Amino acid sequence: QLDPLPPVTPEFLSVLNKVCEQCYSDFAPDELEVGVREHILQDLEIFVRRQFPGAQLQLFGSSKNGFGFRQSDLDICMVLEGQETIDDINCINIIESLARSLKKHPGLRNILPITTAKVPIVKFYHVRTGLEGDISLYNTLALHNTHLLATYAAIDRRVKILCYVMKVFAKMCDIGDASRGSLSSYAYTLMVLFFLQQRDPPVIPVLQEIHDGKKPEVLVDGWNVYFFDDFKALPSHWPHYGKNTETVGELWLGLLRFYTEDFDFREHVVCIRQHARLTTFNKQWTSKYIVIEDPFDLNHNLGAGLSRKMTNFIMKAFINGRRVFGTPIRYFPPVYPSQMEYF
Ligand code: GTP
Ligand code: MG
CATH class of the missing domain: 1.10.1410.10 (Poly(a)-polymerase, middle domain)
Known part of the structure; x- marks a missing residue:
């Protein structure tokens, strides 16, 4: 009791x-740190578009909900322009090929696709900032x-x-x-x-x-x-x-x-x-x-x-x-x- x-x-x-x-x-992070996150996002979008031309990346989770820490991870959601949803098989395929492509990004390390989770993701580590992040697909409810x-x-x-x-x-x-x-x-x-x-x-x-x-x-x-x-x-x-x-x-x-x-x-x-x-x-x-x-x-x-x-x-x-x-x-x-x- x-x-x-x-x-x-x-x-x-x-x-x-x-x-x-x-x-x-x-x-609480300051404005500078918030800006850094947007910058990483844009850089990633440009990179990913070389392989997926219609890719759109968006930050969600604590980078955007107002409760982020300086070291919080980068939660990123990717969608493809002109495509409303995605089925499970396609999702896993894209996650795997996204992972292969991100391995060539000079600013990232520890690329790891996780396709068995409820929400399949590719995890990464951003070397310059030391931030961890993951990219999921069509995680619309989370947005x-x-x-x-x-x-x-x-x-x-x-x-x-x-x-x-x-x-x-x-x-x-x-x-x-x-x-x-x-x-x-x-x-x-x-x-x-x-x-x-x-x-x-x-x-x-x-x-x-x-x-x-x-x-x-x-x-x-x-x-x-x-x-x-x-x-x-x-x-x-x-x-x-x-x-x-x-x-x-x-x-x-x-x-x-x-x-x-x-x-x-x-x-x-x-x-x-x-x-x-x-x-x-x-x-x-x-x-x-x-x-x-x-x-x-x-x-x-x-x-x-x-x-x-x-x-x-x-x-x-x-x-x-x-x-x-x-x-x-x-x-x-x-x-x-x-x-x-x-x-
Ligand atoms: P941090 O610890 O600062 O990263 O907080 P966070 O809010 O970003 O948490 P996390 O990175 O674990 O989750 C990212 C976002 O995924 C959440 O903010 C929600 O928008 C969404 N989400 C939806 N359902 C779930 C769930 O069941 N578990 C988690 N962890 N996240 C969910
Ligand atoms: Mg988070």
Whole structure:
């Protein structure tokens, strides 16, 4: 059972707030670094077009969603002009030939096609910047969820800071690497957004539920990717706009308490597309403990790959986090472990 937390003083909250703000400024990339990513993208597009003349490359993921780190990977999606979709066989063929061609690129190393994954990719290492990256094909839903996350990030500065703090927390606790059996950054970002939607008063709206009249239908791969993306017009479309005035520090501790004290993982789904609570029973996802629904691909549970052991490990990290961040001591400035340089 959880230890009771001592009362939080205003002084302590102000320290906590500074830690969160500092974490953001320590890890957010500057404009120069953002420009470097666009530059690599353009260079790659020119190179790839020598073999695939209609190729169009686009960045997605944290290079574009507002929650990127200096060392975040480059997530690139490639499509071919004039071609709407691609079948599995063709996709694998193109990935393999793309890999052969990228091996000739003087600025890249460690070219590795991965064709067995759900989303086939070519991985690469960009020598000059030390950035890792991957290219996937027709990853259209990912482009849309990137835009959704970017819109949430643009609504309120606190969204951005909290998502950074969450990602740093996940990396420090070693619970933020889906390829090693835990959850992806994307999954933790969804957890932060869900918390901010459920807070009273809410910090952010449910963008997929804001519309005039009937909800518009914008279908991509069979899923409705509609959401209200005109964040500048939000004040007149969302009655709670500006009502929540908590500091980032309060919200961070609030988040840790929410997921350890209030939210019932056994019963509910972390779901950012609707405000009403969705149950694991509704989704028939009762065999898993941490259930995170993708906002567009409603069959995708981001927690599906978690073992029982990993689930416990993640929950323990949250419980420890609640105790550490909820107990007034002096721990400013924050100290990160040395491996933090690498992400
Ligand atoms: P970083 O850790 O900074 O790279 O964050 P990221 O958001 O770029 O995460 P990652 O590189 O793992 O994923 C890239 C993007 O793929 C995400 O931002 C989503 O847009 C998209 N995506 C869609 N579904 C999934 C999923 O199940 N897992 C992951 N990891 N990404 C998904
Ligand atoms: Mg990424």
